[in-house]
Amino acid sequence: MSKRFRSALLAAPMLLLGWLAVLAATTLLTDTAPAHLVLFPTKAFLANLPPQTAIIAASAFTISLGPEGEGAARSLYQQGAWLVLPAGLPGCAPRSD
16 A cells, blocks of 8 residues: 555545534534534434424434524533534525625
8 A cells, every 4th residue: 555545544534523623613603504413313312302493304313403593502512412513504605695
């Protein structure tokens, strides 16, 4: 295995982890996301969701939740979410129309 290939194999997971860290930090520091994506929700987390929480979509590994207001991501972490990412954003930067 060449040195360049080995370096690429090491860099790819680091890039993915860095990207997830930036998304998670953005989710915690801003309330601009119209929805939140919770990765690997547990049964206890789902049982603790407030009744007014809107479930937009769900799969075996994720659940998308509608807006809960200011501090929604922090609240999801307090309820037992492992990783909360922004969902429903139009792209990297909002369009200025």
